[in-house]
Amino acid sequence: MIPKPSTLAEAVALSQAGGLFAAGRTVLRPGAAPDDNLIDISRLPGLDGIDEAADGGSLLIGALVTLERLRRDARVMARNPALVALLGLVAGLGVRTLATVGGNVGWGAGDLVPFLLAHDARLETSEGVHDAVSLPAGALLLAVRLPPQPPMSFVEKAGYRAAFSPTLITVALCAEVLEQRVTSVRIAAGGGVTRPQRLGRAEALLTGVSLGGFDWQCLADTIEDELDTVSDALASADHRRRVAARLITGRLVEELARGAA
Template sequence: MSLPPGSARSWSRVRFWPRKPPRCKTGSGTIMPEPDVLCAPPATAAGPAPQWLSPTSIAEAVQMRADHAGSQFAAGMTALQLGWPEAPHGSRPETTVIDISRLDMGPAVMQQPGGWLRIAANAPLEQVRRDPLTARFDALRGLIDAIAATGVRGLATLGGNLCWGTGDAAVFCAAFETRLITAQGPVTREALPPDALLLAVDIRPAPGFIEKVGFRAAFSPARALLVGCEGNGHLRLAARLQGLPVAVATVTCAPSPSDIAAVADALCVGAAPDSEDAAILRALCAGQLGARVA
């Protein structure tokens, strides 16, 4: 696929939407953004006392999850703790947490046959970004830069962001060719079970871009995220508008950064993809990018 003059093969950009995000109160009275995404519902009844479990093997972690109903796997816990209620000495989980941060899931980044990269699910994002194997994968490094600031990236993981459900990694994996490796076996992004222990994410490096429009507020999800992956003579676009399902469309000619900005802005003002068949995204791309949508 030939790129238009002045269009970079890989780039990333984060812009801020002018309006402030909606806010809500959690059960503890703490103000948090995005009630449908980040705010835990108020506690209605006392449940089992929370525990903090530290398995020493993957098999033990899986068994712990089976033995403790409602438990959660966690590594960096940067997203998970946003829903924890406040206690006298800081926030704490309401349910059992299974700490998988120290489990051996392999190297942070490992070369795979066919040019694929395998990223350990519990490897900190900043470690992945600085790994020599990702040095030429500009789109992945751009994604990590867009997810959070350096301090958060030192704790947050690609696996955690993907399993969170509202993280940027889900949109990235919809655009790029990926394979998810769980303790139960390989699965697709769409078929990832909610109780699965994710071990690694395989990604095929390719030129691409990240266009993220967010609120200028801490811990606020992206208003709109658009990710593109170039390959096989076309550009695969994945988009999500704030809490809605990921939509995917295929464009037969690479758009410029200004074209993509126009699509992202249109998403922000309400033309949201609302289904996996991406009908709205296709129509939006056709209107903003011309007759170039497959």
Template sequence: MSVPLYQLPEQQPLVWQPTSVEEAVHLKHQWGDDAVLVSGGTWLRTRWENGVSPLPQHLISLERIQALSGLAIDAGGLIHIGPLLHLADLMDNELMRARCRLLVQACAEIAAPSVRNLASIGGNVVTRTGDLIPALLVLDALVICSDGHTEQGVSLQKWLEGPVQSSFEVMTGITVPTIEHTGEEHTFEFYLKVGRRETFTPSVVTVAGRLRLAPDRTIQGIAIAAGGGSAVPARFNELEAITIGQPLSKQLLQSLHKGISEGFNAVADDYAGVAYRKQTAANLIVSECYKIWRRGGGADAPKS
């Protein structure tokens, strides 16, 4: 006789389907801690099945709020991403493929296709540990939240550094700026994820980076971020600041490695310790910078 992996409750949650953010927030206030706002629900489901979080009495589905699923670019080149947009839909969008390849690449590294067809961009961010976050950080993403009456935008970096989002707020948008290239500079981007196996696995370490080099191969702009596991992803702001104006060199790469190893706030779990995660994050980022250095042909760049 088979035994179920988990015991389903006798009474399943009631599912509410508001058609506006205002209605969703009202329902959340009405049911309080007995209700959870949900979109794709892929992350929440794993928590319920593993006993990490109790199954709530009420599920407030945001899927019928059409305004939260859009994708557009404004006259200023700002990409507006609806938080309910599914990962698979973002990956298939020609605009994102042309204007935001880094985020498309990050989506492709998450879970299996069946999960990407359900999981939402906003849901990945709301977890505060999602694998999309390092890529969004280096792209200087902005998150917009509403309390049902007013919306407020804040940089993703500040949002992560602040208190956990109120359960009575709804994320209504994520914006990512596009950058026009003049031809006098070269921009390089990378996204890497390390897990316990090649695919369909939670991340141990996830890193992303964006470097902009001038014709003389000095660094005009740099953004690097790391996360993975239970760590809240973060940018290395101080490290970025001291590299601006410097040429890529062996000495700079060594400094980056040391700074990342020391600055990454990794979190240990049953699969990997803090030291391993720090070392891996530093190795991944510096390896990508080394490839850029090697292609750049600087004075002390390696020839092979």
């Protein structure tokens, strides 16, 4: 019998005793872990809202909000259209109607994490506030605080096939660009076997320089060199690095051309 706590305090106490939170159970499918080791958090109160944060611009997305509900939310569509596009590429409808935001972040391999990292989203947890890759072990994610999408923002998921595909690599970028000069940029990659990570050297290369005569090949080489990933049965680490470099560089060039048009 899986315990079903009705308060946050009870859920956290069960986790401290060694239990594992289970939400939509699309990763923790029946049989994935012994039932008596799980904590069913799917009915915990107060974790299924999508609300305006007090800062006036961010959305507070409850950990139990399903990926499909998030994808269809009118405020998310208006403020974070890149997220809506990404969610359309995460699993199929049947999985998205069960899969939660908390499970995507808690799994550690979800496509949302690089997106949240590039957007400097904050995780509100039972152990305080953290960035998107720093959910403390055993902490309960309560909500994600997602800032509005900046004028330049994109996320690209490459899969092994055209649709309903496991993730090869997901990349995300948020930038402020003034007169062809990048004043700030956050670039992240992750998903599947690639741990979510910022690409700090690529960010440093772009920041403050004029993009007029920019050496895009140098950016692509830096990303390939910097991305920490591994090979699996379907793709080599080098292939993942090349795909990530081309996705980021290609979309950035496209976005700049669109901005200049």
